[in-house]
Amino acid sequence: xxxxxxxxxxxxxxxxxxxxxxxxxxxxxxxxxxxxxxxxxxxxxxxxxxxxxxxxxxxxxxxxxxxxxxxxxxxxxxxxxxxxxxxxxxxxxxxxxxxxxxxxxxxxxxxxxxxxxxxxxxxxxxxxxxxxxxxxxxxxxxxxx
Numbered sequence: 001x002x003x004x005x006x007x008x009x010x011x012x013x014x015x016x017x018x019x020x021x022x023x024x025x026x027x028x029x030x031x032x033x034x035x036x037x038x039x040x041x042x043x044x045x046x047x048x049x050x051x052x053x054x055x056x057x058x059x060x061x062x063x064x065x066x067x068x069x070x071x072x073x074x075x076x077x078x079x080x081x082x083x084x085x086x087x088x089x090x091x092x093x094x095x096x097x098x099x100x101x102x103x104x105x106x107x108x109x110x111x112x113x114x115x116x117x118x119x120x121x122x123x124x125x126x127x128x129x130x131x132x133x134x135x136x137x138x139x140x141x142x143x144x145x
Contacts, residue, residue: 001029002108002139008036008098010128011070014113014145019074021143022111023081032084034105035075037067038094064089095131102138109139 007022009015022033039060067089075085086105090097102110112129133140 003029004032004034004105004107005030006034006036006098006102006105006107006110006138008038008094008101008110008112009071009074010037010094010113011067012113014143017145018111018113018143019077021141023078023083025111026081026083030083032086033078034086034088034101034107035071035078036088036090036098036101037071038097039063039067039089039091040094041091042093060091095128095135098128098132099136102136107138109141110136111141111143114142114144 002025005022005025007018009018022030068087071087071089075087078085088101088105090101092100098110098112110132112132114129129142133142
């Protein structure tokens with residue numbers, strides 16, 4: 001049913017719940033996972049405006065390195081469970097990048113958490129998740145926190 005899925009992660013606790021769900025999808029026929037993390041480019045632009053480009057570049061390099069380490073750990077866990085994994089690290093507006101990668105990779109479904117790192121209790125659904133659900137042409141499975 002869902003041969004190839006997109007698993008975008010912000011490395012939050014809710015994203016960890018999504019990971020457990022992704023691993024269970026192997027039993028339902030999933031063979032490949034596109035593992036995605038998006039560095040929010042808006043933060044780097046703001047940092048550049050407030051401070052030097054050198055500082056923004058250093059922060060971006062450090063975040064890229066840290067993110068790749070985390071993605072590789074998750075990828076290894078998925079591979080150990082018999083799934084093929086492709087890692088994507090993108091920079092931009094998270095929901096836009098998720099939708100773009102879903103189309104580029106021609107995934108069957110997108111697995112998102114109901115809330116991300118902000119985890120605002122007054123918000124019914126995370127803003128990234130809500131935009132992905134509303135704008136995606138692909139099936140979106142939402143994992144509650």
